[in-house]
Amino acid sequence: MTPLLNQTQVRHVLVSGGTHGNEYTGAFLVRHWLSDQGGLERSNFSTHVLLSNPEAFKICCRYVERDLNRSFNPSGVLANPEALELSRATQIQRELLSKCGGQMPDAIFDLHSTTANMGLSLVFTNREPFNLLLLGYLRERFENVNAYLWEEPESKPGFLNSLSTKGFAIEVGPVANGVLNADLVLKTAQLVFGCLDFIETWNRGEPQALPEAVPLYKFVRHIDYPRTVDGLPAAMIHPQLQNRDFQELKKGDPIFLGFDGTTTHWQGENLWPVFINEAAYYEKGIAFTVTQRLEIELKNLI
Ligand SMILES: [Zn+2]
Structure with missing residues (x-):
């Protein structure tokens, strides 16, 4: 058992889905949680739920005018949004600031699905100890969890989850776009609950059962x-x-x-x-x- 002591407290967590409107797994889960948040409640932090791109979800498309998940500027709110998704990114950032006491959420879990056979995969954009320990925590409890480190030199892709250094995109697959696969939906929900359970114990500094090491698949090239x-x-x-x-x-x-x-x-x-x-x-x-x-x-x- 490994004690997690003296860690920065996590006070606000965002669980988002439908950032890509045709990825139904996350979109329908957050739609459900927006009306029934019971399963997301934990004792020592607040969880906020967001359907990121409702316009794209309505027409079952990845996006309307441009990829929302390439539209976030981590350094601040965009001054002159032109496309619908740039304007939506700005609106989301403003709403998050007001919900989380003038700051971005401490951790963000953005739910995606993929047509590739990625299993239950986590897409990291950094090597934060929090994220690596959480990867270990999830691998102890779930099968088929792997993490891909999308660390492209010289590139800031503008992911929604890069608004916070803690958290990541969760990519489950394979599943076709615009399709609900109940098994993958349930596994995604369980994985989100696992992330929230980890944060609850992280905030308390409680010991965790963790593996000695975790594999991390680091970007080389496309x-x-x-x-x-x-x-x-x-x-x-x-x-x-x-x-x-x-x-x-x-x-x-x-x-x-x-x-x-x-x-x-x-x-x-x-x-x-x-x-x-x-x-x-x-x-x-x-x-x-x-x-x-x-x-x-x-x-x-x-
Ligand atoms: Zn996606």
Whole structure:
């Protein structure tokens, strides 16, 4: 048992969903929690619930004019919002400031789903000890929990959850956009309750059962599809790569299958792919992302 002592107290937590309007898992969970918040209540902090992009949710689209989850400016409220989502990002930040006593929430859990076989995955944008310890806490209690560290040099993607250093996006999959898969919805809810339970004990400085170390999959680079001159993919994810998120990709393994049956093989170093064949990333030029597997010892973080 590892004691968590002298930690910064968490007073305000945000659980958001529908940041992408066609990711029904999180959107329907927060819709439910907005009318019945009982399961989210804990003894020593407040939990706020947000349906982030109701306009996109109404039309079951990822966004209306631009990706809301690339629209947050961590350094402050945007001065001249142009697109609907920029204006929404500004409005969300103002509302959070007023709900959380003039500050951003201490921790944010933003609920997403993915068409990739990511299981119950957490997307980190930093290496905060809080997040790493919480990863260990969740891995002790749930199967198939992994964390991807989206640490792109020189890039501030503008995620909703980057308004706080504690917390992360929760990406569950595989599930199609605009679809509710009850098993994944229930698992997402349990994972959120697990995060809130962890915070309750964190605030009390109570000992936790934690593993000695956790794996962390760190961003290396995005891999795009081969493209035809009109910009469309010239090949598909190879069947032998499909669904192999968080599994080692070795030199010579098949990655793409052309429509003429030609196989493209991985020529790089041994790495661990994530977000393989994510529907929303066709437009972003990402067929999959390769990561490096790190092993983080938790005892050094206490
Ligand atoms: Zn999403």
